[in-house]
Amino acid sequence: MDLANCFRCGRLFAKAFRDICPTCIKEIEQEYMRCTDYLRHNRQVTMQELSEATDVSVRQITTFIREGRISIANFENISYKCEACDTHIREGHLCDSCRRRLQSDLKNSEKVVRQAEPTTQSTTTYRITE
Ligand SMILES: [Zn+2]
Numbered sequence: 826m827d828l829a830n831c832f833r834c835g836r837l838f839a840k841a842f843r844d845i846c847p848t849c850i851k852e853i854e855q856e857y858m859r860c861t862d863y864l865r866h867n868r869q870v871t872m873q874e875l876s877e878a879t880d881v882s883v884r885q886i887t888t889f890i891r892e893g894r895i896s897i898a899n900f901e902n903i904s905y906k907c908e909a910c911d912t913h914i915r916e917g918h919l920c921d922s923c924r925r926r927l928q929s930d931l932k933n934s935e936k937v938v939r940q941a942e943p944t945t946q947s948t949t950t951y952r953i954t955e
């Protein structure tokens with residue numbers, strides 16, 4: 826039996842499938858129920874209001890949204906922060922500009938690899954026009 830410290834509360838528990846102890850799993854389920862319950866009656870709620878009304882951390886609510894357990898498609902006032910900056914987004918992990926930057930970073934690193942390869946044709950030919 827593997828013992829591990831709970832990722833959420835730090836208590837020692839017998840590790841099964843997750844990094845979270847059974848007590849925390851139960852608590853998270855209750856938090857999830859509170860959120861969905863509140864959302865059912867409050868279409869215009871913001872992330873902050875939802876967090877305060879349900880006593881669930883913004884971080885946990887964000888996790889629910891990212892896991893796809895809470896859909897915010899119908900809640901136009903709810904958004905969460907991009908993982909790389911403070912821009913508010915409504916889907917995925919990154920905002921548009923961070924996603925673009927990441928893509929160009931990837932392209933640049935490909936270029937660096939290509940440049941590092943030995944070049945076989947290094948002679949430049951000059952054409953002299955008379
Ligand atoms: Zn725990």
Ligand SMILES: [Zn+2]
Pocket residue numbers: 907908909910911912919920921922923924
């Ligand atoms: Zn961003």
